[in-house]
Amino acid sequence: MKRAVLLLTVLLLSCAGVCLAEEAPTRWALQEDGSIVWDDFSEGMIPHEDHIEASGEQVSVVLYYGVDEKGAFKLRRSIVWPMLRTIPNNTHASLTRSFDVDVPSLATANGMRLSNEKVKSIKLNGFLTVESAYEMKDVSLEATRRIFPSTTGPFVCERVSIKNVSDKSVELSVPDYRNVTLTDSNKGVNGVYTLVEKTAGVVSSLKVDPGTTVSFDFSIQGYGEGKKEKELDPDFNSEEALRGAFVDEVWTNLRLETPEPVLNAMFAFAKIRASESIFRTAGGLMHGPGGESYYAAIWANDQAEYVNPFFPFLGYANGNESAFNSYLHFARFMNDEHKPIPSSIIAEGTDIWNGAGDRGDAAMIAYGAARYALVRSDKEEARRLWPLIEWCLDYCKFKLNDRGVVSSDCDELERRFPAGDANLCTSTLYYDALVSAGYLGRDLCVDQAQLDGYARDAAALRKNIDAYFGATVRGFKTYQYFKGCEKLRSWICVPFIAGIDERSEGTVDALFTKLWTKDGLLTEEGSKTFWDRSTLYALRGVFAIGATEKALDHLRYYSQTRLLGEHVPYAIEAWPEGSQRHLSAESGLYCRVYVEGLFGIRPTGFTSFKTTPRLPKEWDRMALRKIRGFGRAFDLIVERTENGHIKTTVVCEDGLIESKTAPENSVFEFNW
Numbered sequence: 223m224k225r226a227v228l229l230l231t232v233l234l235l236s237c238a239g240v241c242l243a244e245e246a247p248t249r250w251a252l253q254e255d256g257s258i259v260w261d262d263f264s265e266g267m268i269p270h271e272d273h274i275e276a277s278g279e280q281v282s283v284v285l286y287y288g289v290d291e292k293g294a295f296k297l298r299r300s301i302v303w304p305m306l307r308t309i310p311n312n313t314h315a316s317l318t319r320s321f322d323v324d325v326p327s328l329a330t331a332n333g334m335r336l337s338n339e340k341v342k343s344i345k346l347n348g349f350l351t352v353e354s355a356y357e358m359k360d361v362s363l364e365a366t367r368r369i370f371p372s373t374t375g376p377f378v379c380e381r382v383s384i385k386n387v388s389d390k391s392v393e394l395s396v397p398d399y400r401n402v403t404l405t406d407s408n409k410g411v412n413g414v415y416t417l418v419e420k421t422a423g424v425v426s427s428l429k430v431d432p433g434t435t436v437s438f439d440f441s442i443q444g445y446g447e448g449k450k451e452k453e454l455d456p457d458f459n460s461e462e463a464l465r466g467a468f469v470d471e472v473w474t475n476l477r478l479e480t481p482e483p484v485l486n487a488m489f490a491f492a493k494i495r496a497s498e499s500i501f502r503t504a505g506g507l508m509h510g511p512g513g514e515s516y517y518a519a520i521w522a523n524d525q526a527e528y529v530n531p532f533f534p535f536l537g538y539a540n541g542n543e544s545a546f547n548s549y550l551h552f553a554r555f556m557n558d559e560h561k562p563i564p565s566s567i568i569a570e571g572t573d574i575w576n577g578a579g580d581r582g583d584a585a586m587i588a589y590g591a592a593r594y595a596l597v598r599s600d601k602e603e604a605r606r607l608w609p610l611i612e613w614c615l616d617y618c619k620f621k622l623n624d625r626g627v628v629s630s631d632c633d634e635l636e637r638r639f640p641a642g643d644a645n646l647c648t649s650t651l652y653y654d655a656l657v658s659a660g661y662l663g664r665d666l667c668v669d670q671a672q673l674d675g676y677a678r679d680a681a682a683l684r685k686n687i688d689a690y691f692g693a694t695v696r697g698f699k700t701y702q703y704f705k706g707c708e709k710l711r712s713w714i715c716v717p718f719i720a721g722i723d724e725r726s727e728g729t730v731d732a733l734f735t736k737l738w739t740k741d742g743l744l745t746e747e748g749s750k751t752f753w754d755r756s757t758l759y760a761l762r763g764v765f766a767i768g769a770t771e772k773a774l775d776h777l778r779y780y781s782q783t784r785l786l787g788e789h790v791p792y793a794i795e796a797w798p799e800g801s802q803r804h805l806s807a808e809s810g811l812y813c814r815v816y817v818e819g820l821f822g823i824r825p826t827g828f829t830s831f832k833t834t835p836r837l838p839k840e841w842d843r844m845a846l847r848k849i850r851g852f853g854r855a856f857d858l859i860v861e862r863t864e865n866g867h868i869k870t871t872v873v874c875e876d877g878l879i880e881s882k883t884a885p886e887n888s889v890f891e892f893n894w
Contacts, residue, residue: 246740246779247787250346252487256473257347258791263293263340271296272789274350275495275512275804278465279502279540280305280376281444284514285350285369294339295352298322299369303376303444304501304510304517307411311569316517317405317415317444325380325440326354326365328421329396334358336365336384346791348469348494355387362388373464374502377443377456385435396424396438412446418453472497476536477847478816481840485777488785489816492809493536495792496529499806500544505551505571507544513795513803519568519575520548522583523634526590527651528755529810534597535817537850546603549591553610560620563587565636579631580621582648586634588614589651592658596825597851601666604828608666611659618652619679626686628652635753638799639711639746642704646691647716649683654720656680661826687717688724696736696747699728710736712743712756718763719818726767733760734772741797742780753796758811765819768887770836777815821846821858822889829853830893835860837868837886854878854894 249267250258271288286298299321306317327336336356342364345351349370356363364385371378386392403417423438430436439458445451478489500509503518510517511524520526525548533541551567555574564574565583591611595604623629627649633641656676663673693702695710703711710732718726737743742757744750757780764773785791793808817823821844822834829852837844837860845859856874863869863883870890871881882890 246782248782249788250786250790252483252786253345255347256487256490257345258487258786259343259345261343263289268293270788273801273804274346274791275499276348276350276371277499277501277512277806278371278373278375279500279507280374281371281378282499282501282510282512282517283369283371283378287344287350287352289341289344293341295324295341295344295354297324297369299378299442300514301378301442301444302512302514302517303415305376305503305570306415306444306446307518307569309409309411311411311573313519313566313568313575314515315411315569317410318514319403319417319444321419321442323399323401323419323440325421326356326367326382326384328399328440329382329384329394329438331356331358331361331363331392331394333393334361336363339365346491348465360388360390361392362386363392368462370462370465371498372456372461373468375443375454375456375461376445377441377454379456379458379461380440381437381458381462382440383435383437384430386430386432389432391432392430393427394425394430394436395427396421396436398424399440410446412448415444415446416453417442417444422455422458468498469494472536472538475538475848475850476813476817479843479845479847481843482778484782484785485816488781488791489813491785491791492793492812495804495806495809496532496813497536497538497541500540503570505567506547507540508548508570509541509544509806511795511805511807513800513805515800515803516805518570519566520551521566522552522563522581522586523565524805524807526552526583527586528590528807530590531593531597532810532813532817534594534599534851535823535849536813537848537855542598545594546598546607549587549594549607549610552587553607553613556610556613560617563614563617578636581632581634581636582628582630582645582651584614584617584621585628585648585651585655587611588618588655589658592655592662593825596658596662596665596827597831599828599851599853601828604662604666608662608668611655611662615652615655615659615676618648618655625690626682627690633713635745638751639749640704640707642706644690645704645713646687646701647703647713649687649691650716650720650722653680653683653687653722656683657720658825665828684722687722692725694728696732698732698736700725700732701729710747712737712745712753712760715743715756715760715763718767719759721766721824723767726769730764730767730769730772733764734776738776740783751796751798754793754808755795755811758793758808758815762811762815762819765815765836766822766834768834768836770838773819773836774838817846820844821860823858825852826891827852827893830891832889832891833858833870834887834889835868835870837862852894 268289269291273286282302284300288296304316308315342353366383368381399421401419405415407414472493530545562580564576566575629644691701701714792804794802795805824832859871861869869883
């Protein structure tokens with residue numbers, strides 16, 4: 223029987239062709255331990271296929287998995303080695319190969335290869351775990367396979383356990399399987415690469431009594447010809463424990479607590495995907511989008527703007543290191559001639575991609591770097607980042623047109639959709655960066671005259687944004703994304719995240735009545751294209767300007783669809799481009815919907831922040847536990863009092879407790 227729709231989605235909201243009261247797909251079920259499970263393989267539920275990406279420091283794997291019409295498990299592993307560079311050594315030059323060996327079927331029972339598989343359940347929780355039953359002549363077996371990437375090594379692991387559930391003993395054999403592939407030396411930057419598939423813990427012939435389990439392991443690895451590179455024999459117990467420790471760390475820190483389990487769970491899953499896609503390159507740790515295309519490289523939007531400002535809240539060491547490293551890479555390209563900073567630094571930091579010209583990249587970098595530095599609250603790091611922030615702000619000011627908004631060649635969609643000569647997104651990010659630079663410069667003791675100049679520039683820009691982009695479009699008092707744009711665009715939401723709310727009512731109505739679909743926001747009115755990044759910006763921004771109930775209704779629907787629907791469990795890049803890849807930075811944006819939207823945290827210094835919590839009417843309480851920012855580890859707890867006011871409490875691990883109470887939608891300031 224198909225699973226019932228969660229009560230959370232039974233909402234009477236009608237939007238652009240989708241009613242949020244209709245059934246959102248719920249193929250998967252949320253478990254008490256935070257995992258999600260698919261165990262309904264009845265008629266109408268199979269065949270079904272999906273894909274999920276998982277990554278470690280030297281490898282990434284996209285698992286294309288599913289259950290066929292007979293109930294058997296299907297799996298193809300597309301494995302990427304980001305540091306095994308291919309020729310030409312461009313953005314996409316990571317060695318990538320597919321492997322489809324069915325590992326349990328390597329075994330034999332009473333001389334018969336395992337067959338007639340029926341999947342019993344599939345679980346996701348940072349691992350992919352599959353439980354199956356095999357029925358053959360006089361033999362009944364149950365098999366469990368668990369698949370995951372190494373956290374630090376260049377290999378993917380699969381652990382298989384086979385249990386005899388027959389009433390008689392079974393003779394079980396697992397072959398010493400090994401397959402080696404050598405790549406073409408002319409196609410590798412460093413010559414030949416060796417790919418090895420092999421089993422471990424094999425048994426040649428073993429009598430397995432009823433109720434007894436036999437286990438073995440399988441790995442796929444890749445390595446080059448360097449002196450330090452050689453074939454590895456993975457310690458599977460250690461690798462499984464390290465992957466589990468990583469998942470536990472990111473699930474434990476920055477923990478979301480709301481009355482709605484689906485929201486809490488998707489937040490937890492998003493932290494995995496946002497944090498795992500960090501690669502140890504020759505140019506240092508680099509966070510990469512993934513998707514079988516984007517590795518060992520950084521972008522001004524995905525990394526500098528989207529995910530880097532999130533990591534200090536989480537306190538994930540590799541995340542913070544990769545963020546700081548990315549800004550240092552961009553800082554290499556500061557110049558005195560006002561030439562644009564590259565959109566992307568690729569090939570482990572040895573080259574650049576700038577094929578779309580100036581996308582507003584300086585605004586993206588300044589916005590992200592300033593927010594990162596404030597929350598990170600490391601004064602030495604901030605001092606090293608300040609020249610980059612200054613340069614980016616100066617560049618944006620140099621690019622102001624005669625109407626006082628920032629001109630650029632395109633935007634982050636790189637001409638997929640028109641962006642004019644000046645777009646709303648770039649000017650808004652520049653505005654927010656000016657505000658953040660004021661806070662950051664104060665704590666760095668920057669000359670007050672310079673900071674006053676930033677404040678004047680921000681005030682003027684805010685007026686210019688409204689004067690230049692403000693318009694009535696399709697009957698809504700909102701924004702033209704660029705001058706002359708006659709269609710509604712999803713990025714009209716961007717001013718909200720910078721606290722620009724002059725046109726909030728018309729913009730919210732336009733977003734949710736003309737652009738919203740069952741897949742999130744359309745990129746452009748009348749198109750079929752959607753990108754999760756703009757949907758997530760909109761949800762964060764709509765919370766930030768106080769349209770809490772509308773934001774929550776749509777966040778519920780979005781979260782249930784992405785976590786428990788047909789393609790799970792992460793935010794995706796886009797459709798139709800990329801087949802809804804699980805690019806990593808989008809998961810960081812999902813987390814920021816809560817941190818900076820629902821809880822309204824706005825950094826104002828190394829040890830200070832503002833919070834404008836938007837506690838939904840249906841909730842009495844919400845919390846973010848183990849925030850790692852502003853020089854402390856602390857909980858932020860928001861509660862509704864008996865008289866309807868909002869009580870906001872900070873509880874620090876070092877003993878500091880501070881509570882403040884004020885009417886709903888008030889701004890609370892904390893400083894220690």
